[in-house]
Amino acid sequence: MIIALQLGLLYAVMALGVYLTYRVLDFPDLTVDGSFTTGASVTSVLIVGGQSPLLATVAGLLAGAVAGCVTGLLHTAGRINPLLAGILTQIALYSINLRIMGKANVPLLGQTTLLSPLRDSGQLTTWVGVGVFAGVVLAVGLVTVWFLGTDMGVALRATGDNEAMASSQGVSVDRAKVLGLTISNALVGLCGALVAQFAGFADISMGIGLIVAGLASVIIGQALLSGRTVWVAVVAVVLGSIVYRGVIQIALGVGLNPNDMKLISAVLVVVALVLPRTAPLRQWRRLRASRVAVPDLTETDAPEAAAPTGEAAR
Amino acid sequence: MLRLTGIRKVFYPHSVNERVALRSIDLHLAPGDFVTVIGSNGAGKSTLLNVISGRILADAGDVVIDGQSVTRMPEYRRARMVARVFQDPMAGTAPHLTIEENLSIAHARGRGSGLRRAITRAKRARFREELATLELGLEDRLGTPVGMLSGGQRQALSLLMATYVQPKILLLDEHTAALDPSRAALISRLTTVAIERNHLTALMVTHNMSQALAMGNRLVMMHDGAIVLDVPAAEKDRLTPQHLLDEFARIKGAAFSDRTLLD
Ligand SMILES: Nc1ncnc2c1ncn2[C@@H]1O[C@H](COP(=O)(O)OP(=O)(O)OP(=O)(O)O)[C@@H](O)[C@H]1O
Protein backbone atom coordinates (compact mmCIF):
# COMPACT_ATOMS: atom_id res chain seq x y z
CA MET A 1 0.00 0.00 0.00
CA ILE A 2 3.01 2.27 0.46
CA ILE A 3 3.45 2.27 -3.30
CA ALA A 4 -0.15 3.43 -3.83
CA LEU A 5 0.39 6.19 -1.30
CA GLN A 6 3.60 7.29 -2.99
CA LEU A 7 2.11 7.25 -6.47
CA GLY A 8 -0.97 9.03 -5.15
CA LEU A 9 1.19 11.78 -3.69
CA LEU A 10 3.39 12.11 -6.77
CA TYR A 11 0.49 12.20 -9.20
CA ALA A 12 -1.32 14.66 -6.94
CA VAL A 13 1.04 17.30 -8.37
CA MET A 14 -0.46 16.60 -11.80
CA ALA A 15 -3.98 16.44 -10.34
CA LEU A 16 -3.50 19.91 -8.85
CA GLY A 17 -2.69 21.11 -12.35
CA VAL A 18 -5.86 19.50 -13.67
CA TYR A 19 -7.79 21.10 -10.81
CA LEU A 20 -6.57 24.53 -11.94
CA THR A 21 -7.87 24.08 -15.46
CA TYR A 22 -10.87 21.79 -15.12
CA ARG A 23 -12.24 23.20 -11.91
CA VAL A 24 -10.90 26.73 -11.46
CA LEU A 25 -10.84 27.85 -15.09
CA ASP A 26 -13.63 25.54 -16.27
CA PHE A 27 -11.38 24.56 -19.17
CA PRO A 28 -11.12 20.80 -19.87
CA ASP A 29 -7.47 20.73 -20.89
CA LEU A 30 -6.22 17.67 -22.75
CA THR A 31 -2.69 19.01 -23.11
CA VAL A 32 -1.89 17.04 -19.96
CA ASP A 33 -1.26 13.71 -21.72
CA GLY A 34 1.45 15.35 -23.80
CA SER A 35 2.95 17.84 -21.36
CA PHE A 36 3.44 15.14 -18.73
CA THR A 37 5.63 13.17 -21.11
CA THR A 38 7.36 16.37 -22.19
CA GLY A 39 8.31 17.09 -18.59
CA ALA A 40 9.52 13.51 -18.16
CA SER A 41 11.51 13.42 -21.39
CA VAL A 42 13.18 16.81 -21.00
CA THR A 43 14.25 15.94 -17.48
CA SER A 44 15.46 12.46 -18.41
CA VAL A 45 17.44 13.59 -21.42
CA LEU A 46 19.11 16.33 -19.38
CA ILE A 47 19.94 13.93 -16.57
CA VAL A 48 21.41 11.42 -19.01
CA GLY A 49 23.33 14.32 -20.55
CA GLY A 50 24.95 14.94 -17.20
CA GLN A 51 23.02 17.96 -16.01
CA SER A 52 22.17 18.39 -12.36
CA PRO A 53 18.90 16.63 -11.55
CA LEU A 54 17.52 19.77 -9.93
CA LEU A 55 18.13 21.81 -13.03
CA ALA A 56 16.72 19.00 -15.17
CA THR A 57 13.57 18.90 -13.05
CA VAL A 58 13.08 22.66 -13.31
CA ALA A 59 13.56 22.35 -17.08
CA GLY A 60 10.83 19.68 -17.16
CA LEU A 61 8.51 22.03 -15.31
CA LEU A 62 9.25 24.87 -17.72
CA ALA A 63 8.73 22.62 -20.75
CA GLY A 64 5.28 21.75 -19.42
CA ALA A 65 4.58 25.44 -18.89
CA VAL A 66 5.42 26.21 -22.51
CA ALA A 67 3.08 23.45 -23.69
CA GLY A 68 0.25 24.88 -21.58
CA CYS A 69 0.96 28.36 -22.88
CA VAL A 70 0.67 27.08 -26.46
CA THR A 71 -2.75 25.55 -25.75
CA GLY A 72 -3.79 28.82 -24.13
CA LEU A 73 -2.73 30.86 -27.14
CA LEU A 74 -4.42 28.43 -29.55
CA HIS A 75 -7.62 28.97 -27.61
CA THR A 76 -7.44 32.71 -26.98
CA ALA A 77 -5.54 34.16 -29.93
CA GLY A 78 -6.59 31.38 -32.32
CA ARG A 79 -10.19 31.16 -31.08
CA ILE A 80 -10.01 27.37 -31.11
CA ASN A 81 -12.42 25.37 -28.95
CA PRO A 82 -10.81 24.32 -25.62
CA LEU A 83 -10.98 20.58 -26.19
CA LEU A 84 -9.61 20.86 -29.70
CA ALA A 85 -6.82 23.25 -28.65
CA GLY A 86 -5.71 20.75 -26.02
CA ILE A 87 -5.87 17.79 -28.40
CA LEU A 88 -3.86 19.65 -31.03
CA THR A 89 -1.09 20.45 -28.58
CA GLN A 90 -1.17 16.94 -27.18
CA ILE A 91 -0.79 15.34 -30.62
CA ALA A 92 1.94 17.77 -31.63
CA LEU A 93 3.77 17.00 -28.40
CA TYR A 94 3.87 13.29 -29.27
CA SER A 95 6.22 14.05 -32.15
CA ILE A 96 8.10 16.66 -30.16
CA ASN A 97 8.59 14.28 -27.25
CA LEU A 98 10.03 11.65 -29.59
CA ARG A 99 12.39 14.29 -30.97
CA ILE A 100 13.46 15.27 -27.47
CA MET A 101 14.17 11.69 -26.45
CA GLY A 102 15.41 10.54 -29.84
CA LYS A 103 13.76 7.19 -29.14
CA ALA A 104 10.68 5.87 -27.40
CA ASN A 105 12.28 5.21 -24.03
CA VAL A 106 15.07 6.83 -22.01
CA PRO A 107 16.20 4.71 -19.04
CA LEU A 108 17.60 6.49 -15.98
CA LEU A 109 19.13 3.43 -14.34
CA GLY A 110 22.40 4.26 -12.66
CA GLN A 111 21.93 7.99 -13.17
CA THR A 112 21.99 10.49 -10.35
CA THR A 113 18.44 11.78 -9.90
CA LEU A 114 16.73 13.88 -7.26
CA LEU A 115 15.69 10.61 -5.66
CA SER A 116 19.16 9.01 -5.63
CA PRO A 117 19.84 9.85 -1.97
CA LEU A 118 16.63 8.04 -1.00
CA ARG A 119 17.20 5.15 -3.39
CA ASP A 120 20.82 4.63 -2.37
CA SER A 121 19.96 4.51 1.32
CA GLY A 122 17.18 2.04 0.62
CA GLN A 123 14.55 4.48 1.89
CA LEU A 124 12.75 5.19 -1.36
CA THR A 125 9.87 2.80 -0.86
CA THR A 126 9.63 3.20 2.90
CA TRP A 127 7.71 5.67 5.03
CA VAL A 128 10.66 8.03 4.74
CA GLY A 129 9.99 8.14 1.01
CA VAL A 130 6.32 8.72 1.67
CA GLY A 131 7.25 11.58 3.99
CA VAL A 132 9.48 13.19 1.37
CA PHE A 133 6.76 12.98 -1.28
CA ALA A 134 4.22 14.33 1.16
CA GLY A 135 6.56 17.26 1.73
CA VAL A 136 6.73 17.93 -1.99
CA VAL A 137 2.94 17.82 -2.32
CA LEU A 138 2.55 20.03 0.73
CA ALA A 139 4.84 22.63 -0.83
CA VAL A 140 3.05 22.54 -4.19
CA GLY A 141 -0.33 22.64 -2.44
CA LEU A 142 0.65 25.62 -0.30
CA VAL A 143 1.87 27.55 -3.33
CA THR A 144 -1.39 26.74 -5.14
CA VAL A 145 -3.52 27.90 -2.21
CA TRP A 146 -1.40 31.01 -1.84
CA PHE A 147 -1.68 31.84 -5.54
CA LEU A 148 -5.44 31.38 -5.66
CA GLY A 149 -5.72 33.84 -2.77
CA THR A 150 -3.91 36.64 -4.60
CA ASP A 151 -5.62 39.25 -6.77
CA MET A 152 -4.41 37.35 -9.81
CA GLY A 153 -5.65 34.03 -8.47
CA VAL A 154 -9.09 35.44 -7.69
CA ALA A 155 -9.20 36.96 -11.18
CA LEU A 156 -8.50 33.47 -12.56
CA ARG A 157 -11.27 31.96 -10.47
CA ALA A 158 -13.70 34.67 -11.51
CA THR A 159 -12.82 33.99 -15.15
CA GLY A 160 -13.77 30.36 -14.73
CA ASP A 161 -16.89 31.19 -12.75
CA ASN A 162 -18.39 34.08 -14.73
CA GLU A 163 -16.32 35.16 -17.68
CA ALA A 164 -18.59 38.06 -18.69
CA MET A 165 -18.46 39.47 -15.17
CA ALA A 166 -14.67 39.11 -14.97
CA SER A 167 -14.24 40.92 -18.26
CA SER A 168 -16.58 43.73 -17.27
CA GLN A 169 -14.62 44.10 -14.04
CA GLY A 170 -11.38 44.67 -15.90
CA VAL A 171 -9.96 41.14 -15.91
CA SER A 172 -8.29 40.19 -19.17
CA VAL A 173 -9.93 36.80 -19.45
CA ASP A 174 -7.63 35.76 -22.30
CA ARG A 175 -4.57 36.48 -20.23
CA ALA A 176 -6.11 34.69 -17.25
CA LYS A 177 -6.73 31.58 -19.34
CA VAL A 178 -3.23 31.51 -20.81
CA LEU A 179 -1.77 32.03 -17.35
CA GLY A 180 -3.93 29.29 -15.83
CA LEU A 181 -3.05 26.81 -18.55
CA THR A 182 0.63 27.67 -18.23
CA ILE A 183 0.71 27.14 -14.47
CA SER A 184 -1.38 23.99 -14.73
CA ASN A 185 0.90 22.37 -17.28
CA ALA A 186 3.98 23.52 -15.39
CA LEU A 187 2.71 21.36 -12.52
CA VAL A 188 2.00 18.52 -14.95
CA GLY A 189 5.51 18.83 -16.41
CA LEU A 190 6.96 18.81 -12.89
CA CYS A 191 4.95 15.70 -12.11
CA GLY A 192 6.28 14.02 -15.25
CA ALA A 193 9.82 14.93 -14.23
CA LEU A 194 9.34 13.44 -10.76
CA VAL A 195 7.57 10.30 -11.98
CA ALA A 196 10.34 9.61 -14.50
CA GLN A 197 12.93 9.83 -11.73
CA PHE A 198 10.84 7.64 -9.48
CA ALA A 199 10.14 5.02 -12.15
CA GLY A 200 13.67 5.19 -13.54
CA PHE A 201 12.75 5.96 -17.14
CA ALA A 202 10.84 8.25 -19.46
CA ASP A 203 8.59 6.62 -22.03
CA ILE A 204 6.70 8.06 -24.96
CA SER A 205 3.46 6.43 -23.83
CA MET A 206 3.67 7.29 -20.12
CA GLY A 207 1.16 10.16 -20.43
CA ILE A 208 -1.53 8.40 -22.42
CA GLY A 209 -4.89 8.66 -20.67
CA LEU A 210 -3.38 10.61 -17.80
CA ILE A 211 -6.02 13.32 -18.02
CA VAL A 212 -8.54 10.72 -16.89
CA ALA A 213 -6.47 9.99 -13.80
CA GLY A 214 -6.30 13.72 -13.12
CA LEU A 215 -10.03 14.17 -13.56
CA ALA A 216 -10.69 11.11 -11.43
CA SER A 217 -8.60 12.57 -8.61
CA VAL A 218 -10.33 15.94 -8.79
CA ILE A 219 -13.82 14.46 -8.97
CA ILE A 220 -13.32 11.71 -6.38
CA GLY A 221 -11.71 14.26 -4.07
CA GLN A 222 -14.61 16.63 -4.41
CA ALA A 223 -17.10 13.82 -3.81
CA LEU A 224 -15.30 12.86 -0.60
CA LEU A 225 -14.57 16.31 0.71
CA SER A 226 -16.67 19.16 -0.52
CA GLY A 227 -16.02 22.57 0.84
CA ARG A 228 -16.06 25.99 -0.56
CA THR A 229 -12.66 27.26 0.48
CA VAL A 230 -9.71 26.84 -1.82
CA TRP A 231 -7.60 24.98 0.66
CA VAL A 232 -10.28 22.36 1.25
CA ALA A 233 -10.51 21.87 -2.50
CA VAL A 234 -6.74 21.46 -2.75
CA VAL A 235 -6.66 18.94 0.08
CA ALA A 236 -9.54 17.12 -1.62
CA VAL A 237 -7.57 16.84 -4.86
CA VAL A 238 -4.59 15.28 -3.06
CA LEU A 239 -6.90 12.94 -1.18
CA GLY A 240 -8.64 12.06 -4.45
CA SER A 241 -5.33 11.24 -6.08
CA ILE A 242 -4.35 8.91 -3.23
CA VAL A 243 -7.73 7.16 -3.24
CA TYR A 244 -7.55 6.77 -7.02
CA ARG A 245 -4.13 5.13 -6.86
CA GLY A 246 -5.38 2.96 -4.03
CA VAL A 247 -8.28 1.72 -6.12
CA ILE A 248 -5.95 1.03 -9.05
CA GLN A 249 -3.61 -0.86 -6.75
CA ILE A 250 -6.48 -2.96 -5.43
CA ALA A 251 -7.65 -3.66 -8.97
CA LEU A 252 -4.17 -4.85 -9.84
CA GLY A 253 -4.14 -6.91 -6.66
CA VAL A 254 -7.25 -8.86 -7.64
CA GLY A 255 -5.61 -9.94 -10.86
CA LEU A 256 -6.55 -7.30 -13.41
CA ASN A 257 -3.58 -6.41 -15.55
CA PRO A 258 -2.08 -2.94 -16.13
CA ASN A 259 -3.73 -2.73 -19.56
CA ASP A 260 -7.14 -2.89 -17.90
CA MET A 261 -6.39 0.22 -15.87
CA LYS A 262 -7.53 2.69 -18.52
CA LEU A 263 -10.96 1.06 -18.49
CA ILE A 264 -11.03 1.08 -14.69
CA SER A 265 -10.06 4.76 -14.68
CA ALA A 266 -12.76 5.72 -17.13
CA VAL A 267 -15.39 3.77 -15.19
CA LEU A 268 -14.23 5.41 -11.96
CA VAL A 269 -14.64 8.88 -13.44
CA VAL A 270 -18.09 8.06 -14.77
CA VAL A 271 -19.16 6.72 -11.39
CA ALA A 272 -17.74 9.73 -9.57
CA LEU A 273 -19.52 12.06 -11.97
CA VAL A 274 -22.89 10.33 -11.94
CA LEU A 275 -23.13 9.16 -8.36
CA PRO A 276 -23.29 12.59 -6.70
CA ARG A 277 -26.23 13.42 -8.95
CA THR A 278 -28.34 10.49 -7.86
CA ALA A 279 -31.42 11.33 -5.83
CA PRO A 280 -30.37 10.51 -2.24
CA LEU A 281 -27.06 12.36 -2.49
CA ARG A 282 -28.68 15.39 -4.06
CA GLN A 283 -31.22 15.52 -1.32
CA TRP A 284 -28.47 15.39 1.26
CA ARG A 285 -26.62 18.21 -0.43
CA ARG A 286 -29.74 20.30 -0.65
CA LEU A 287 -30.34 19.82 3.05
CA ARG A 288 -26.82 20.91 3.82
CA ALA A 289 -27.08 23.87 1.49
CA SER A 290 -30.31 25.10 2.99
CA ARG A 291 -28.77 24.97 6.43
CA VAL A 292 -26.09 27.45 5.45
CA ALA A 293 -28.22 29.52 3.10
CA VAL A 294 -28.47 33.21 3.77
CA PRO A 295 -31.85 34.57 4.70
CA ASP A 296 -32.85 37.40 2.43
CA LEU A 297 -33.45 40.37 4.64
CA THR A 298 -35.15 42.38 1.96
CA GLU A 299 -37.86 39.94 1.01
CA THR A 300 -39.31 36.61 1.80
CA ASP A 301 -38.73 34.29 -1.14
CA ALA A 302 -36.22 31.45 -1.10
CA PRO A 303 -32.68 32.07 -2.30
CA GLU A 304 -32.04 30.76 -5.79
CA ALA A 305 -28.97 28.77 -6.76
CA ALA A 306 -28.83 27.40 -3.26
CA ALA A 307 -26.15 24.80 -3.82
CA PRO A 308 -22.93 26.11 -5.31
CA THR A 309 -21.01 23.19 -3.86
CA GLY A 310 -23.42 20.72 -5.39
CA GLU A 311 -23.11 22.51 -8.68
CA ALA A 312 -19.36 22.34 -8.44
CA ALA A 313 -19.48 18.57 -8.15
CA ARG A 314 -20.52 18.20 -11.78
CA MET B 1 -17.78 63.00 -20.78
CA LEU B 2 -19.16 60.55 -23.34
CA ARG B 3 -19.37 61.32 -27.02
CA LEU B 4 -20.69 58.90 -29.61
CA THR B 5 -20.46 59.88 -33.25
CA GLY B 6 -21.90 57.95 -36.16
CA ILE B 7 -22.06 54.63 -34.31
CA ARG B 8 -23.21 51.86 -36.60
CA LYS B 9 -23.56 48.16 -35.87
CA VAL B 10 -24.84 45.49 -38.20
CA PHE B 11 -25.17 41.88 -37.09
CA TYR B 12 -24.64 39.14 -39.69
CA PRO B 13 -23.89 41.61 -42.49
CA HIS B 14 -24.49 40.51 -46.09
CA SER B 15 -26.56 37.52 -45.06
CA VAL B 16 -30.25 36.78 -45.00
CA ASN B 17 -30.14 37.35 -41.25
CA GLU B 18 -28.61 40.79 -41.62
CA ARG B 19 -29.83 42.99 -38.81
CA VAL B 20 -29.01 46.66 -38.47
CA ALA B 21 -28.95 47.17 -34.71
CA LEU B 22 -27.60 50.73 -34.68
CA ARG B 23 -27.97 52.96 -37.73
CA SER B 24 -25.93 56.04 -36.97
CA ILE B 25 -26.02 57.08 -33.36
CA ASP B 26 -24.81 60.48 -32.22
CA LEU B 27 -25.02 61.08 -28.51
CA HIS B 28 -23.24 63.40 -26.15
CA LEU B 29 -23.36 63.20 -22.38
CA ALA B 30 -22.05 66.04 -20.26
CA PRO B 31 -20.35 65.17 -16.96
CA GLY B 32 -23.03 64.33 -14.41
CA ASP B 33 -25.70 63.61 -17.02
CA PHE B 34 -28.00 60.78 -16.00
CA VAL B 35 -29.87 59.71 -19.11
CA THR B 36 -32.72 57.23 -19.10
CA VAL B 37 -33.15 55.26 -22.32
CA ILE B 38 -36.47 53.82 -23.43
CA GLY B 39 -37.54 52.08 -26.61
CA SER B 40 -39.28 49.01 -27.95
CA ASN B 41 -37.75 45.52 -27.96
CA GLY B 42 -34.96 45.25 -30.48
CA ALA B 43 -34.55 49.01 -30.71
CA GLY B 44 -30.81 48.64 -30.11
CA LYS B 45 -30.57 49.84 -26.51
CA SER B 46 -28.49 46.93 -25.23
CA THR B 47 -26.32 47.01 -28.33
CA LEU B 48 -25.64 50.69 -27.69
CA LEU B 49 -24.54 49.94 -24.13
CA ASN B 50 -22.42 47.04 -25.39
CA VAL B 51 -20.68 49.36 -27.82
CA ILE B 52 -19.96 51.86 -25.05
CA SER B 53 -18.60 49.19 -22.71
CA GLY B 54 -16.55 47.52 -25.42
CA ARG B 55 -18.24 44.14 -25.32
CA ILE B 56 -19.16 44.77 -28.95
CA LEU B 57 -17.00 46.84 -31.28
CA ALA B 58 -18.90 49.18 -33.60
CA ASP B 59 -18.62 48.76 -37.37
CA ALA B 60 -18.28 52.50 -37.81
CA GLY B 61 -18.20 55.60 -35.66
CA ASP B 62 -16.27 56.78 -32.63
CA VAL B 63 -16.60 56.31 -28.90
CA VAL B 64 -14.86 59.00 -26.90
CA ILE B 65 -14.81 58.91 -23.11
CA ASP B 66 -13.51 61.94 -21.25
CA GLY B 67 -11.62 63.11 -24.32
CA GLN B 68 -10.00 59.74 -24.98
CA SER B 69 -10.98 57.69 -28.01
CA VAL B 70 -11.75 54.13 -26.87
CA THR B 71 -13.37 52.89 -30.06
CA ARG B 72 -10.95 49.96 -30.46
CA MET B 73 -10.15 49.41 -26.79
CA PRO B 74 -11.16 45.97 -25.49
CA GLU B 75 -13.77 45.70 -22.78
CA TYR B 76 -11.42 44.76 -19.94
CA ARG B 77 -9.29 47.85 -20.50
CA ARG B 78 -12.32 50.11 -20.61
CA ALA B 79 -13.44 48.69 -17.30
CA ARG B 80 -11.61 51.36 -15.33
CA MET B 81 -13.75 53.97 -17.08
CA VAL B 82 -16.98 52.15 -17.76
CA ALA B 83 -18.88 50.08 -15.23
CA ARG B 84 -22.16 48.32 -15.81
CA VAL B 85 -24.97 46.42 -14.18
CA PHE B 86 -26.84 43.87 -16.26
CA GLN B 87 -30.48 42.88 -16.34
CA ASP B 88 -29.72 39.37 -15.12
CA PRO B 89 -28.84 39.47 -11.40
CA MET B 90 -26.62 36.41 -12.03
CA ALA B 91 -24.52 38.24 -14.60
CA GLY B 92 -22.70 40.78 -12.45
CA THR B 93 -21.16 38.53 -9.82
CA ALA B 94 -19.25 35.23 -9.63
CA PRO B 95 -21.53 32.72 -7.85
CA HIS B 96 -18.89 30.37 -6.42
CA LEU B 97 -16.76 33.18 -5.06
CA THR B 98 -17.59 34.72 -1.70
CA ILE B 99 -18.93 38.23 -1.25
CA GLU B 100 -15.51 39.48 -0.20
CA GLU B 101 -13.78 37.74 -3.10
CA ASN B 102 -16.21 39.34 -5.53
CA LEU B 103 -15.57 42.71 -3.96
CA SER B 104 -11.82 42.17 -4.14
CA ILE B 105 -12.16 41.96 -7.92
CA ALA B 106 -13.99 45.26 -7.97
CA HIS B 107 -11.30 46.63 -5.66
CA ALA B 108 -8.56 45.59 -8.10
CA ARG B 109 -10.34 47.10 -11.08
CA GLY B 110 -8.10 49.54 -12.86
CA ARG B 111 -5.19 48.69 -10.58
CA GLY B 112 -4.44 45.44 -12.36
CA SER B 113 -4.28 42.14 -10.56
CA GLY B 114 -0.89 41.33 -9.13
CA LEU B 115 0.29 38.89 -6.50
CA ARG B 116 -0.94 40.88 -3.55
CA ARG B 117 -3.40 39.24 -1.19
CA ALA B 118 -6.95 39.56 -2.51
CA ILE B 119 -8.34 39.81 1.00
CA THR B 120 -6.57 41.73 3.73
CA ARG B 121 -7.80 43.04 7.04
CA ALA B 122 -7.83 46.60 5.72
CA LYS B 123 -9.78 45.63 2.61
CA ARG B 124 -12.24 43.67 4.71
CA ALA B 125 -12.94 46.70 6.86
CA ARG B 126 -13.62 48.75 3.74
CA PHE B 127 -15.84 46.00 2.27
CA ARG B 128 -17.88 45.95 5.49
CA GLU B 129 -18.27 49.69 5.41
CA GLU B 130 -19.40 49.73 1.78
CA LEU B 131 -21.76 46.78 2.21
CA ALA B 132 -23.32 48.46 5.22
CA THR B 133 -24.51 51.29 2.96
CA LEU B 134 -26.76 48.75 1.20
CA GLU B 135 -28.55 48.10 4.48
CA LEU B 136 -29.08 44.43 3.62
CA GLY B 137 -26.94 42.95 6.35
CA LEU B 138 -24.43 41.67 3.82
CA GLU B 139 -21.57 43.19 5.81
CA ASP B 140 -21.87 40.28 8.23
CA ARG B 141 -21.66 37.65 5.47
CA LEU B 142 -18.38 38.40 3.77
CA GLY B 143 -17.53 34.71 3.53
CA THR B 144 -20.81 33.63 1.95
CA PRO B 145 -20.70 32.46 -1.69
CA VAL B 146 -22.64 34.94 -3.79
CA GLY B 147 -24.63 32.11 -5.38
CA MET B 148 -26.50 31.80 -2.10
CA LEU B 149 -27.84 35.34 -2.23
CA SER B 150 -31.23 36.27 -3.63
CA GLY B 151 -31.57 38.12 -6.91
CA GLY B 152 -32.12 41.43 -5.16
CA GLN B 153 -29.11 40.97 -2.91
CA ARG B 154 -26.95 40.00 -5.87
CA GLN B 155 -28.11 43.00 -7.86
CA ALA B 156 -27.36 45.32 -4.94
CA LEU B 157 -23.89 43.76 -4.75
CA SER B 158 -23.44 44.14 -8.54
CA LEU B 159 -24.30 47.80 -8.22
CA LEU B 160 -21.85 48.24 -5.37
CA MET B 161 -19.13 46.47 -7.38
CA ALA B 162 -19.82 48.62 -10.43
CA THR B 163 -19.38 51.83 -8.45
CA TYR B 164 -16.73 50.59 -6.01
CA VAL B 165 -13.88 52.13 -7.97
CA GLN B 166 -15.44 55.29 -9.30
CA PRO B 167 -16.09 54.85 -13.03
CA LYS B 168 -16.45 57.72 -15.47
CA ILE B 169 -19.55 56.14 -17.00
CA LEU B 170 -22.13 53.89 -15.38
CA LEU B 171 -24.29 51.75 -17.67
CA LEU B 172 -27.47 50.16 -16.37
CA ASP B 173 -29.35 47.79 -18.66
CA GLU B 174 -32.83 47.13 -17.26
CA HIS B 175 -31.06 46.32 -14.02
CA THR B 176 -34.28 46.30 -11.98
CA ALA B 177 -36.41 44.41 -14.52
CA ALA B 178 -35.85 40.95 -13.07
CA LEU B 179 -36.78 41.99 -9.54
CA ASP B 180 -40.11 42.18 -7.79
CA PRO B 181 -41.51 45.70 -7.28
CA SER B 182 -40.27 46.30 -3.75
CA ARG B 183 -36.76 45.14 -4.52
CA ALA B 184 -36.77 47.02 -7.80
CA ALA B 185 -37.57 50.12 -5.75
CA LEU B 186 -34.70 49.35 -3.40
CA ILE B 187 -32.21 48.97 -6.26
CA SER B 188 -33.53 52.15 -7.90
CA ARG B 189 -32.99 54.03 -4.65
CA LEU B 190 -29.47 52.61 -4.27
CA THR B 191 -28.75 53.55 -7.88
CA THR B 192 -29.79 57.16 -7.35
CA VAL B 193 -27.73 57.34 -4.17
CA ALA B 194 -24.64 55.85 -5.83
CA ILE B 195 -24.88 58.17 -8.83
CA GLU B 196 -25.33 61.26 -6.69
CA ARG B 197 -22.68 60.32 -4.17
CA ASN B 198 -20.06 59.68 -6.86
CA HIS B 199 -21.27 62.34 -9.33
CA LEU B 200 -21.44 59.69 -12.05
CA THR B 201 -22.38 60.11 -15.67
CA ALA B 202 -24.92 57.38 -16.34
CA LEU B 203 -27.10 55.72 -18.97
CA MET B 204 -30.02 53.66 -17.74
CA VAL B 205 -32.15 51.49 -20.01
CA THR B 206 -35.64 50.76 -18.74
CA HIS B 207 -39.03 49.65 -20.00
CA ASN B 208 -40.73 51.28 -17.07
CA MET B 209 -42.04 54.68 -18.18
CA SER B 210 -42.53 56.12 -14.73
CA GLN B 211 -39.03 54.98 -13.71
CA ALA B 212 -37.66 56.58 -16.87
CA LEU B 213 -39.34 59.84 -15.90
CA ALA B 214 -38.65 59.71 -12.19
CA MET B 215 -34.92 59.06 -12.50
CA GLY B 216 -32.24 60.97 -14.34
CA ASN B 217 -32.10 64.45 -15.81
CA ARG B 218 -32.55 63.57 -19.46
CA LEU B 219 -34.50 61.05 -21.49
CA VAL B 220 -33.73 59.38 -24.79
CA MET B 221 -36.09 57.25 -26.86
CA MET B 222 -34.73 54.73 -29.34
CA HIS B 223 -36.49 53.02 -32.19
CA ASP B 224 -35.15 50.72 -34.86
CA GLY B 225 -31.49 51.50 -34.24
CA ALA B 226 -31.86 55.26 -34.01
CA ILE B 227 -32.44 57.90 -31.34
CA VAL B 228 -35.86 59.32 -32.15
CA LEU B 229 -36.40 61.57 -29.18
CA ASP B 230 -34.03 63.38 -26.83
CA VAL B 231 -35.74 65.20 -23.99
CA PRO B 232 -33.60 67.70 -22.05
CA ALA B 233 -33.90 68.19 -18.31
CA ALA B 234 -36.18 71.22 -18.48
CA GLU B 235 -38.84 69.43 -20.53
CA LYS B 236 -38.43 66.05 -18.88
CA ASP B 237 -40.04 67.19 -15.64
CA ARG B 238 -43.22 68.10 -17.47
CA LEU B 239 -43.62 64.78 -19.27
CA THR B 240 -46.03 62.09 -18.16
CA PRO B 241 -46.02 58.41 -19.06
CA GLN B 242 -48.98 59.15 -21.35
CA HIS B 243 -46.85 61.63 -23.34
CA LEU B 244 -44.27 58.93 -23.86
CA LEU B 245 -46.84 56.36 -24.92
CA ASP B 246 -48.32 58.82 -27.41
CA GLU B 247 -44.84 59.54 -28.73
CA PHE B 248 -44.22 55.79 -29.09
CA ALA B 249 -47.42 55.37 -31.04
CA ARG B 250 -46.62 58.35 -33.25
CA ILE B 251 -43.14 57.06 -34.09
CA LYS B 252 -44.33 53.54 -34.77
CA GLY B 253 -47.13 54.96 -36.90
CA ALA B 254 -44.61 57.06 -38.80
CA ALA B 255 -42.42 54.05 -39.40
CA PHE B 256 -45.45 52.15 -40.54
CA SER B 257 -46.63 54.81 -43.00
CA ASP B 258 -43.09 55.07 -44.37
CA ARG B 259 -43.29 51.42 -45.22
CA THR B 260 -46.73 51.74 -46.76
CA LEU B 261 -45.38 54.60 -48.88
CA LEU B 262 -42.65 52.32 -50.15
CA ASP B 263 -45.04 49.57 -51.14
N1 LIG C 1 -25.22 39.32 -30.38
C1 LIG C 1 -26.14 39.53 -31.34
N2 LIG C 1 -26.12 38.81 -32.48
C2 LIG C 1 -27.03 39.03 -33.44
N3 LIG C 1 -28.01 39.94 -33.38
C3 LIG C 1 -28.08 40.69 -32.28
C4 LIG C 1 -27.16 40.52 -31.19
N4 LIG C 1 -27.48 41.39 -30.23
C5 LIG C 1 -28.54 42.08 -30.69
N5 LIG C 1 -28.93 41.66 -31.90
C6 LIG C 1 -30.01 42.20 -32.71
O1 LIG C 1 -29.87 43.60 -32.74
C7 LIG C 1 -31.13 44.23 -32.55
C8 LIG C 1 -31.08 45.15 -31.35
O2 LIG C 1 -30.97 44.35 -30.17
P1 LIG C 1 -30.81 44.94 -28.71
O3 LIG C 1 -30.56 43.80 -27.80
O4 LIG C 1 -29.84 46.04 -28.74
O5 LIG C 1 -32.27 45.53 -28.44
P2 LIG C 1 -32.85 46.18 -27.12
O6 LIG C 1 -33.27 47.54 -27.48
O7 LIG C 1 -31.92 46.03 -26.01
O8 LIG C 1 -34.13 45.29 -26.91
P3 LIG C 1 -34.80 44.76 -25.55
O9 LIG C 1 -35.68 45.85 -25.07
O10 LIG C 1 -35.59 43.59 -26.00
O11 LIG C 1 -33.72 44.41 -24.61
C9 LIG C 1 -32.15 43.11 -32.39
O12 LIG C 1 -32.78 42.96 -33.65
C10 LIG C 1 -31.35 41.91 -32.07
O13 LIG C 1 -31.93 40.76 -32.63
Ligand SMILES: [Mg+2]
Ligand atom coordinates in the same frame (compact mmCIF):
# COMPACT_ATOMS: atom_id res chain seq x y z
MG1 LIG D 1 -31.87 44.92 -24.15
